[in-house]
Amino acid sequence: xxxxxxxxxxxxxxxxxxxxxxxxxxxxxxxxxxxxxxxxxxxxxxxxxxxxxxxxxxxxxxxxxxxxxxxxxxxxxxxxxxxxxxxxxxxxxxxxxxxxxxxxxxxxxxxxxxxxxxxxxxxxxxxxxxxxxxxx
Numbered sequence: 001x002x003x004x005x006x007x008x009x010x011x012x013x014x015x016x017x018x019x020x021x022x023x024x025x026x027x028x029x030x031x032x033x034x035x036x037x038x039x040x041x042x043x044x045x046x047x048x049x050x051x052x053x054x055x056x057x058x059x060x061x062x063x064x065x066x067x068x069x070x071x072x073x074x075x076x077x078x079x080x081x082x083x084x085x086x087x088x089x090x091x092x093x094x095x096x097x098x099x100x101x102x103x104x105x106x107x108x109x110x111x112x113x114x115x116x117x118x119x120x121x122x123x124x125x126x127x128x129x130x131x132x133x134x135x136x
Contacts, residue, residue: 030045
């Protein structure tokens with residue numbers, strides 16, 4: 001759901017929505033990023049859970065979604081890119097059912113295979129010009 005602070009298990013949840021839906025401190029951070037990095041075309045914002053760690057990385061997704069993604073680490077941002085490049089990632093691998101190197105099976109779950117190969121094997125990095133920008 002939009003801008004929930006925790007998931008059903010009480011863990012930090014991904015927060016997402018329009019800029020105005022966030023608290024004042026987050027809105028200020030977003031506006032500062034917009035000004036400093038000339039980010040005029042933000043359609044929505046997605047903030048990945050950070051625990052107690054500060055937000056350090058951002059990217060304005062260059063794909064059609066125009067989402068400003070904020071996170072404390074780059075791997076969360078890569079996970080967002082896997083969504084856009086799932087088809088291309090899966091085309092790069094021979095066996096969608098398992099990863100022999102990591103002794104994993106995906107049992108027909110293409111999304112899980114795309115996340116694993118995209119992030120753990122670095123395939124998603126082949127499709128993106130900028131993984132993330134550090135702002136702190």
